[in-house]
Amino acid sequence: MDKIRLGPRARFARILTSIAAEQGRWLTRAILALSLLGVCQPQWADGLSEKQIKAAYLYNFAKFVEWPADMLSPNAEILLCIVGNNALDGALDGLNGRNVGEHPLRVEQKNYADLSVAGCHLLYIGDSEQAHFLVILTALGNAPTLTLSDIDDFAEKGGGIGLLFRDNKVVFEVNLESIRKAGLHLPSQLLNIASYVYGR
Amino acid sequence: MQNDNNLKSATNSLSLFLLGTLLALTLADGAAAEQASPDIGDISINELMQMEVSSASRKSESLSDTAAAAFIISQDDIRRSGATSIPEALRLAPGIEVAQINANSWAITSRGFNGRYANKLLVLMDGRTVYTPLFSGVFWNLQDTLMEDIERIEVIRGPGAVMWGANAVNGVINIITKKAKDTQGDLFVAGGGNQEQGFAGYRHGGQIGNDGNYRVYAKTFEREAFVTPSGQRQHDDWRSVQGGFRVDDRISSNHRFTVQGDVYRKKVGNTVQPLTISAPFNTAFNVDDQADGANLISRWAGSLSDGSEFVLQGYYDRVDFTAQALSDSQDMFDIDFQHRLHPDPSHDLMWGVNYRFIHSTTVNSSAIAFTPNSLGYHQGGAFVQDDITLIDHTLRLTLGSKIEESHFGHTQVQPNARLLWTPNSTHSVWASVSRASRIPSRGEAQSSIALGTANTALLPVPIQIMALPNPNLKAEKVFSAEIGYRTQWSERFSTDVTAFSNHYTDLILLSRGDLSIQTAPTFSVTQPLMWTNLTREITTRGIEVSADWNVLDWMRFTGNYSHLKIEKPYDPNNPDLAGLSPRHRGMLRWQVDVNAQTHLDMTMRHVGRLNAVNQSVPAYTTFDARLAYEPIAGMEWSLVAQNIFAPRHLEFRDSAAVSLTDFTTEVPRSIYGKFSWSF
Incomplete structure (x- = not known):
């Protein structure tokens, strides 16, 4: 049930994780993990220019x-x-x-x-x-x-x-x-x- | 095999980097619209003071009204790049070529002609020139300050002679430190890693009287030597101790006074060869070269009752080199006055005068000998520039010229005309034509340099190669035409394109003379190389593109690409000229604010190959990453990994000497951690 309710971010995170699992090298893993962080981070800016x-x-x-x-x-x-x-x-x-x-x-x-x-x-x-x-x-x-x-x-x-x-x-x-x-x-x-x- | 693997992993990482980015972008697209801005009437001052500016609308340092190829490297850019030295920070600017020769030396230029003594780029720190008149160029391993105290670095590509004077042929770099009032309190930084073996810095700032502020700082670092292509450590480590101060006193709204100074000692490892005329030839041995320096600047800035402003600045700068090849003491005294006035609303008029006295004394060695070995000389100049508004906020014409008189070269007239058209607030188009000069250095006019020995099958002894001085050199001249277009396509996306065409005359280059054979006291053969003005004109053309895309409040891309073409027929005397700068260079930065405390920066650079005879360097791509965490305001932990793609790569060969043992070193992969606390 939970799976159905996953937002686009979470879905994307899953895709990235699976790619990461296939790749062996530490560098690729690191880059993927970091992109993940970027994708999953919450909105925190105040939004005023x-x-x-x-x-x-x-x-x-x-x-x-x-x-x-x-x-x-x-x-x-x-x-x-x-x-x-x-x-x-x-x-x-x-x-x-x-x-x-x-x-x-x-x-x-x-x-x-x-x-x-x-x-x-x-x-x-x-x-x-x-x-x-x-x-x-x-x-x-x-x-x-x-x-x-x-x-x-x-x-x-x-x-x-x-x-x-x-x-x-x-x-x-x-x-x-x-x-x-x-x-x-x-x-x-x-x-x-x-x-x-x-x-x- | 090793290379193959590196390449493969590099391409792999690159494609994933791009893939991750693209996917992140598609997802992020919708997120930006989610937030609604609060009404600006409902926010208190206390709330405003705490409010983080959404990065998308960060004030892009206002360049839209500059009729030049200008770029500003901000303190934020420097910090987030992980640069620990000024040359590394300069890599952030589009169009600036930065190639590291060894652990302590760089070849840095703009628009071609790169080399350890690249001489067409003028560099100033807080108004003090760091361009050496001894060899024309910048000793980059002597130029330093606390990186956190740099407010911004202004990078202007193209001639800047009117405002900054001679030697600003291909560009000007202005390193500007923060005012003392912006460095109040204490700052402590420390860190280390495999190449950055250890560094530490401390700064304290406080108040003097009512409107005066001061700061004092000290810093030290030690950098590990680089490695040879075969993986051996060279002897090129770099150590530094430096301290300094700045006092800003504000006498009234109309008068301000600044006194600042630095004192330093730098030690660099060096491998030299005694250039003997008898055997054994060219045997290398390791030495430590030392430089001690100090400078003191004082500046009075004021305004007059008509709203005009003036700046009177004087400085003293001393450098003592103690090196195997050449020891030199140089004193420089400089005084400069500028006045900016507005005779009527459509004119912004500036004029100024400058005087400089340089005295240098060298201790000659078998490698380099100056005749005379001690010399004091004067140079001076005056400029005027008028910024004329032809159509209010739409069309502006700038006309100016500088006249300069120097001990070397003749009187130089360096005029400039610029036109800026800003049809609206998002587009600007500019064009410029200018003429600028590079004055011959004392080295070219007065020094004999033993460049090495070469063996031939025909002669029983090696041929000595000597660079000989030429006291009759004329200044190098450039005529430059530039055109630029800047656009703010949306609040989040902007581009900047510049194209230029430079025509150089009287370039100072070494040309081969006749072999001279001596029979007494010993039999020797010398091949003289003479500094001469090239009679042919050399043309360079190029295009520089940069883009800034704030995809989201927490994600930003910046990128740039430079293309350079040197047009010149083959010259057997100077086969290297065209190959010293790459034809293609590009950079891509990806900045992510993971959350309010965590920042991630990734930078990828590609540099095309160099194909000069003595400077063959394959193309390379490097990747740097920095992760920083700020647990509480003012405290930051960061981890920086540089040149991740390959264990080591070559950027520039040390071709200071001819036919000597190759001292080429490669830039190794490196990592360091840093702690920074401002309290």
Whole structure:
């Protein structure tokens, strides 16, 4: 009875085992055993892509960051601006229209060349802008905008929050000096779990 | 018979390997669709931090916007390959030829002309050149660091002269170590096996002040000698002790400072022959050669109020060789400045200047003599490069040139133009034309090398063969045209194809001179070989293909194939030129995450035959496997078996000398275990 209910994986495992039994050499046996392991292993990955994880981080930061009162009045829209070609493969577009607490989030694509990024509450700089993200940060000055990016060195060179891929996970770095200059506030529990905090 | 069996078992295993793979794939097909992604709005930061990225969508190091044949070997690639040295790690890059000569020496090149002193590939470690100006090429057995501290190795095939300067004729390799902030805490690695007799490494990283970090490391290893085709151990073992440090200090968002350095002692077994003009001739004996080295790099990176960035870097590097054939002390001092600015949104402009002083003193031997034996000389250069956006995110043109002045060769002008077309985010097409130079080495311009003696029936004494210097050498030049196409066919499958055509002029090669006969003090006959610029143009053409297929979240295939053709009429002076690099090479990797703690990697390589007169090597196929188990985060046990298919195989003959006893060694089958703990 049990035999009938065997899944395709188990059936395949049986075929492999029988092949292994016929082959004498240790090497073939080893390779077969290892393929078997590969076939029979369970699903364990979380199934989110790196870009989706980064977008989820951004959504969380939007909940935690506190803007100055004149920048964000109650129930007003939070504007998330994106600079860069195909930033996070469009994963951020899914955030458009979601609520961050009492504030609805609106996503807007901007062009690097016009630099009209003032008025954005959040600014995500895609990795296509690696060459000139410093120019964007310079143009932004001390505007009350939380800048985020997955460009390497982003936080180290003055960006607000950098998202980094390390050991198959996504971690984040914060440049506290830049956050303070922008007049923003991040709760200390967020800083405590950051992988690195510059300008503490 | 033995060979027959090996071949049979290799084909057997290969077919089963492929069969297993295919079956696994068919089954795995449906499995991927089973999982549903959670809504990204519902996940907390703490959960996000623990979340493993599904490997299918692992950030492929962003190369889609590079107008060059570039490849990045990541730390993860290095770890999972089981490579214990930099040359082994380079085997992961498509288009790079890595052939092991003996237990401590490699012949490594890109796009042809391989050899122990392959001289058309520039190699840098954290911005410090490891290309030796003494003999043009890289002493691979001196280049090392803690493998775990390498962040990535950037491999650029084709000329890279504008950014990196002379000698980047066929490619550039940039070995980049992690920042000190990414190596905090402690790491301990140790292991051993039959060829890797024992190795251990320790690294400690900590914080200095508010925004500064440091690390210190030490490592040591001992490698067993290789075997001759008849199965005898040679005398080519390799031992190393090395230590180093790195300090990164961040003064502000606008200014960062790095100081780093290494100090090492390497000992290699060597078999040499006293090149006497009287009997007994060519009797080999074993010696131990030693190299002591140290380097210190300091780098200041900053940004200015207009958003432009600069890097000022200086380094000092010293190597002392103590060897039977030649002892040499070399000091190198280098200072480099680069500035990157954006005069308007469509221009990304870079310029830089570089100055280098090299001083080397040799102790001449009967085998190699430098005239003068001590020399200090300067070289310098300047470059400018503009990256112009013609159509936003779609069409980009890069124009640049480097001008270089050196003690050897004349002033070199090395221009480059590249065009990159990215019609959408999944396709990119690029084309490039460039000119690059290889400056004559001090060895070619100033050293006499006794290459051995040859017996003839006509003469009572053997003929001495000498390589003689040529102070009037011009630099080697290449004109290169390349075209490339990269595609992300789906989220899980991508390919990269490059084709090139290289035209070399003034290649520096040995050519035969007239026999010279001396009667006093003793009767001797010498056959001089002179370094000369080849007057004919030599053309190489090739195609390099690589593919990356993330079949499933837990299974990944990568493969590459390179084809190389050297077009040149037969030249009796240099019959070997065309046969030093194989026409076909290929590699296939299969990576399986058995479960969250267990990883399995299998790599198969095929290298076509070499058919040069002094370099006949049959084609070979090898197979490596690594099984790693991570019981708790940060701790890993791994077992690596290399070259499993045959008890030993030949990759490259040591043809440093003419008509001497054959010292050819073969790469044996090997196994080692390793423990790694980061805490």
